[in-house]
Amino acid sequence: IENQNDVALQELLQEFHYADIAEILDEVDLEQAIYVIKLLDSETTSEILMEVDEDVREKILKQLSAKEIAEEIGELDTDDAADILAELSEERQEQVISQIEDLEHKAEIQELLAYDEDTAGGLMAKELVRVYEDWTVEQCITEIRTQAEDVKRVHSIYVVNNQDQLIGRLSLKDLVTAKSKQKITEIYISNVDSVYVNEDSEDVAKVMAKYDLEAIPVIDHNKILLGRITIDDIVDVIREEADKDYQMAAGISQDVEADDSILKLTKARLPWLLIGMFGGLGAASIIEQFNGSMGDFIVLLSFVPLIQATAGNVGVQSSAIMVQGLANGTIDGNILNQLFKEFLLGLVNGVAIACIALLVTHFVFGTPYIVSITIGIALISVIVMAALIGTFIPIFLDKRGIDPAVATGPFITTSNDVFGILIYFLIAKCILGF
Amino acid sequence: IENQNDVALQELLQEFHYADIAEILDEVDLEQAIYVIKLLDSETTSEILMEVDEDVREKILKQLSAKEIAEEIGELDTDDAADILAELSEERQEQVISQIEDLEHKAEIQELLAYDEDTAGGLMAKELVRVYEDWTVEQCITEIRTQAEDVKRVHSIYVVNNQDQLIGRLSLKDLVTAKSKQKITEIYISNVDSVYVNEDSEDVAKVMAKYDLEAIPVIDHNKILLGRITIDDIVDVIREEADKDYQMAAGISQDVEADDSILKLTKARLPWLLIGMFGGLGAASIIEQFNGSMGDFIVLLSFVPLIQATAGNVGVQSSAIMVQGLANGTIDGNILNQLFKEFLLGLVNGVAIACIALLVTHFVFGTPYIVSITIGIALISVIVMAALIGTFIPIFLDKRGIDPAVATGPFITTSNDVFGILIYFLIAKCILGF
Incomplete structure (x- = not known):
């Protein structure tokens, strides 16, 4: 398939899910992988990059310029973007960050990079939907339409007071079924689970599994809402933790796979x-x-x-x-x-x-x-x-x-x-x- | 705390999350546990029952009448209800089922009981929000308000044709941001992942983890939409699978815990x-x-x-x-x-x-x-x-x-x-x- 027909290949790949393309890239050689990456638009390739094997990603990123990486990262959620940046050398990180155009995105990624990757801060994304307690339902829906453009999946809507402190949540369902003139203060649920930004990621996994949560807000010690963690990241934490324990029990001290060197x-x-x-x-x-x-x-x-x-x-x-x-x-x-x-x-x-x-x-x-x-x-x-x-x-x-x-x-x-x-x-x- | 003051205890426990109460019940003796269960309303106790240790649950259920169990089950989602029933003897199952008042709920639970617990059918719940392709957005929102009463968390809205075959999905976000006169056919996403009802639960977990899904619809071989599986059930599957493999590797052949006999x-x-x-x-x-x-x-x-x-x-x-x-x-x-x-x-x-x-x-x-x-x-x-x-x-x-x-x-x-x-x-x- 590879050598010739750009347009045909492009059309063919558009039919696939990015996770499937990532699997293909894990198999083909590096040159072909980079050829495919350059062919597709950065919205797709950024997702593909998140899904390919760490080794393959490292090799692909080496072949891309700082500007190209910055474009890929611009398309990703802040948590994924920070994860990819964390894999680069410090010098390279700075080059890439300086090339990111969206200033808000850039600041958020820099903030996330500062957290330890095994804490709630290392898992969280900045993308979330927040509403203020004194808004009306109508105002809220308009705002959510705008905010939701940045957020791939809206799990919960977090309610904050004027100091940006987390005070509750609002489920989309409640919002849809509420009357449009009601105030948020009347309909929000004040009982909201949250984790502190420096909490261990395994503990976050335990809390989310125990209370069957699909997303959890992350706060600092002043209760300021900083971000949110979604269950798909927790699934990865649980899997990695189980794999690690299993390998330890078998006498394998690093995270290796059957196809490693x-x-x-x-x-x-x-x-x-x-x-x-x-x-x-x-x-x-x-x-x-x-x-x-x-x-x-x-x-x-x-x-x-x-x-x-x-x-x-x-x-x-x-x-x-x-x-x-x-x-x-x-x-x-x-x-x-x-x-x-x-x-x-x-x-x-x-x-x-x-x-x-x-x-x-x-x-x-x-x-x-x-x-x-x-x-x-x-x-x-x-x-x-x-x-x-x-x-x-x-x-x-x-x-x-x-x-x-x-x-x-x-x-x-x-x-x-x-x-x-x-x-x-x-x-x-x-x-x-x- | 236990012996005396009903009202005070009731008030105290209302402050707790059901998962926390379940932990307390795991610790106290059976008599006290049953006392607490009878004290609280069935909406809370049904959730508690789902969370307590299997051994404890078995003992508690033995002490309850078929009618009391039927009440608890009436409050649960169909998948959890079927899981609890599956733990009872066949004779007891029939007694309990005959006591369930809501006929639709009863029929759905009976359907779920027929599936093997290690398949997609064994994991799925019947509760989901379905809309028909020829509805308008406005009609849709009204319908969702009704349907959503039965569904605890709305993940995706599934779009079916008039034969009830799954043809796509609609995210709540898209719905909120769409204009109210648009037809569903114009805004639904036809690209929807699904699993067959007899698929192995581990394979379902793989698919959901690979594509980062939070819910997946379950269909039969005629593409008829039967139910949906949510990620919290999958988290349990992954955990159990990891625990099982770990114990096997250590030479432990049944699912045991440190506090077993x-x-x-x-x-x-x-x-x-x-x-x-x-x-x-x-x-x-x-x-x-x-x-x-x-x-x-x-x-x-x-x-x-x-x-x-x-x-x-x-x-x-x-x-x-x-x-x-x-x-x-x-x-x-x-x-x-x-x-x-x-x-x-x-x-x-x-x-x-x-x-x-x-x-x-x-x-x-x-x-x-x-x-x-x-x-x-x-x-x-x-x-x-x-x-x-x-x-x-x-x-x-x-x-x-x-x-x-x-x-x-x-x-x-x-x-x-x-x-x-x-x-x-x-x-x-x-x-x-x-």
Whole structure:
């Protein structure tokens, strides 16, 4: 399709949604992508740019002049514009900003750039519909017609007083169904949820999900209405957060995708493998310690993988439940209660696993009773320990203000491996007396 | 607060949002919860019921008569009403349905109950605003005023022809800014995204996230408009899906929370521990096989945990990336390409890990060069193998129509443990010739 016919291509692409064109651009090579971008008008291409992969966008923006980028950005909502600018180098940012023609748009984008991207300020857009409490419904509708030109989707209409402080909201539905001479003061809903501009974006997501909101106004500490956050941005926050936790649990430390380069994937994965490796070497040195004196009980070494796998699995289960519980806020305060519960749970699971293992080792592997019993007792102890470590570490990290998700996956598996093997041999030494 | 003053409590609770009251009810005991439910009017309590924990709701509903439940349900949107009914036994369902007074509401709920809960039909609500293409804007606004009484939030107005087939949409904004004598045909947008009623709910979530939609109409295969799905339901789908995948990866097979009972938690966790246990016993029997003939190379046993931990970690990393890639659709078609890439990645990571392990074992543990080299080669092989298994199994399951998320966590760790240890001893046997 690419090489020749401009007009035909243009017509063809106009039929597509920008999200679909973005998918096509992710696939074709850079030259073709830029060719397409230059062909289409900036209203479409700005939306396409928002949707393409971050890597692709970075490459495309490199090929465009500051003026061209400024044009694209001029078409975007302030929040998207600020997001794109934040990806550029500081020098480039200034060049682009100086080229933006609409002065109001420019000032708003500069304001948004100042906020941390993980806060409400980093998510919000300046585009919103605001009405003053002393207007009439009729006045309001006229004003909304003007303001709505800038706002893609009108969710709520925010009501402010003369100091621009947020005092309530007005749903479009109420407005449509009200009589035209009524005053806003009579029909607005004073009960309005809002978030502060420096609130963490995950907390904003929680509030919006809890109250089923589709947009939420952002205010500063003087209650001045600054902007609004819409649910589609929150959907992205939730997805990213879930992806991040999932990858952490799997031992992947950066946000990577299956189609990233081998170098990038290695950078994300190798550190965790190294942790696991040093854990394995630690376990080896523990085994070495006991090895010499073990004598007849060398058969114990065969069951090291069993101990290790069990410790790892229990640890991951316990920590995953804690991480989710902390994220959703379903953990009822008391740490000791939670640890006691995990202790009981570990005991129940441990006894079940130990009984089966005892029977299998004795009757299938033919190990002496005393060795099988040793393995069983070690399994119970290791499971209880792994459950307690898996529960304690996330709570501990959370109290310290560290994201507990780092505690799942290889981190917990490795520490449980090493502790598990140590406990196993210590118990064996006590019981079998080598 | 509970025991005495009805009026004071009623007044106090009226100040709260229903989501906050639901949180309180999750905490207090059942008797108190039911007392609160009976105290408040059904408009509030129906919303509270939607927000409380599933377990709590089940218990509360058991204490209410069919007539009381029918009243609660009468206040809810059809989608929420159907969700609550779906949780009751069939007999109870019929009793409650027969008590619903509003016949239209009743018919709609019955229709929704017929759809599978994991499809678009299971998510949609019947409440929507529909206008016919031959109406005028003025007629439209009058009609919307009536229809909007049933609809909590008006997202889009759907335009249908006289056969009730969906032909387009009308945004409230366009309607407010249009002239009152214009015909709908002139101002509606014919480009409207929609989903079929039997489409999978995860696919609906993907479509809505991709196109940043806040509501999507649901149609049948004759394009008849059946209902609409709003983004707040999709937020729940995304969250549940992420939670499910996360728990699967951690080896938890049911949807459990930290505050569930020990029995429920054991049911969710024990099966995976059993898989891990049998894997461990499998590994033990492999070690037993080689144990007798190993002679001087008994030191190899010390490094079993190293091999096992590495195999497990690599497997989980690879499978997690595949599971996410498959979920987000970022995997570019070709399985062979993906396997080849993981092969290269495994080689790079493997060589890095093997070199470090070689140096540490030789200089710290003092193992002979030939043993250290054996361990190094085994590590590379095991890492490559684990990466390939971790990549292949999710793709394989996905092609078979099984959720690839089951392939992460204990499942992949256990199989990699066993294969890894087998490969380790086979390589050692070849090189060291015991």
